[in-house]
Amino acid sequence: MEVPVVFRFELVLSLALAMTIATAAQAPAPAPSPSLSPAPAPAPAFANITQVLINAGDYATLVGYLTSTGVGEKFQAQANRTDVGITIFAPKNKAFTTNPAASLLKGISFRNLEALLEYHALNNWESLADLQQMTDNVTSTFATYNSGGRYQLNITNVQGQVQVDTEWNRATIASTLYNAQPVSIFALDEVLLPTDIFGLPAPAPAPAPSSGAPTPGPSSSSSPSSSSAGGAASGPSGGNSFATHSSSPATVFSLLLLALLMKIIA
Numbered sequence: 396m397e398v399p400v401v402f403r404f405e406l407v408l409s410l411a412l413a414m415t416i417a418t419a420a421q422a423p424a425p426a427p428s429p430s431l432s433p434a435p436a437p438a439p440a441f442a443n444i445t446q447v448l449i450n451a452g453d454y455a456t457l458v459g460y461l462t463s464t465g466v467g468e469k470f471q472a473q474a475n476r477t478d479v480g481i482t483i484f485a486p487k488n489k490a491f492t493t494n495p496a497a498s499l500l501k502g503i504s505f506r507n508l509e510a511l512l513e514y515h516a517l518n519n520w521e522s523l524a525d526l527q528q529m530t531d532n533v534t535s536t537f538a539t540y541n542s543g544g545r546y547q548l549n550i551t552n553v554q555g556q557v558q559v560d561t562e563w564n565r566a567t568i569a570s571t572l573y574n575a576q577p578v579s580i581f582a583l584d585e586v587l588l589p590t591d592i593f594g595l596p597a598p599a600p601a602p603a604p605s606s607g608a609p610t611p612g613p614s615s616s617s618s619p620s621s622s623s624a625g626g627a628a629s630g631p632s633g634g635n636s637f638a639t640h641s642s643s644p645a646t647v648f649s650l651l652l653l654a655l656l657m658k659i660i661a
């Protein structure tokens with residue numbers, strides 16, 4: 396008589412717990428990501444970055460810059476290091492002819508163009524799935540190497556969409572051009588603009604000028620306190636309410652079922 400009562404109590408308790416956890420975990424349903432290419436081939440075959448971009452179409456400007464600066468060659472050398480690989484953000488043709496990039500790129504020095512291009516790659520292979528795990532990841536780029544920790548990008552999954560932020564602008568991955576170890580190439584509708592070259596964007600025309608003290612930045616919300624000086628200073632601490640690794644309800648249920656089974660057997 397005693398055993399069933401205890402068992403029933405535990406069952407109710409477990410069910411209540413399960414429902415609580417399942418409810419909590421069901422919050423941010425991962426939105427369907429943009430047009431992914433079909434299942435990537437597992438074999439780490441040689442990936443010719445230039446050829447991938449040419450085949451994808453719409454990247455003639457990027458290919459031209461990569462070739463004329465020699466940065467394409469550096470990217471390929473990195474891609475050839477199959478143990479680390481490379482992740483490339485590829486702006487489409489139109490991105491280069493759209494402002495503010497178009498006007499900022501006018502008359503850019505060779506050295507800065509080089510850095511700008513190198514800003515569009517990470518020194519390691521990250522799959523789309525890897526990027527989708529990132530939250531506020533202020534990370535080094537290919538351009539960071541010789542620049543004392545500057546040229547950082549902030550990568551964040553915003554409801555299934557991977558956002559790449561500079562302090563100047565923000566781009567969303569539009570599609571996947573290549574996604575197989577050790578190379579991934581993602582399409583962007585914008586050129587990533589490093590503040591290390593262009594400084595911070597001019598503040599939007601203020602409504603009431605002429606008053607004495609200069610007003611702070613236009614964004615009322617938490618500013619990321621720019622200053623490229625210390626590099627990497629901005630920690631990931633952010634009060635983000637979305638858990639990065641939320642266990643799925645299915646997993647929670649399986650675990651609880653297992654626990655229940657063990658209780659019954661014991």
Ligand SMILES: *[C@@H]1O[C@H](CO)[C@@H](O)[C@H](O)[C@H]1NC(C)=O
Pocket residue numbers: 443444445446449
């Ligand atoms: C990669 O593709 C480009 C464009 O077709 C070609 O010029 C280059 O020779 C290729 N590189 C290698 C290593 O195959």
Ligand SMILES: *[C@@H]1O[C@H](CO)[C@@H](O)[C@H](O)[C@H]1NC(C)=O
Pocket residue numbers: 441468469471472475
């Ligand atoms: C990359 O590897 C390919 C194939 O082995 C080779 O032909 C090419 O020269 C290499 N490119 C660089 C830049 O290392």
Ligand SMILES: *[C@@H]1O[C@H](CO)[C@@H](O)[C@H](O)[C@H]1NC(C)=O
Pocket residue numbers: 517518519521528529530532533534535
């Ligand atoms: C941040 O991005 C880098 C890639 O540049 C990756 O190696 C690292 O694991 C990421 N960190 C987190 C917490 O996602």
Ligand SMILES: *[C@@H]1O[C@H](CO)[C@@H](O)[C@H](O)[C@H]1NC(C)=O
Pocket residue numbers: 531532533549550551553558560565619629
């Ligand atoms: C990183 O980007 C996300 C998404 O755009 C933004 O919410 C966050 O404030 C940024 N973090 C930093 C440190 O810039």
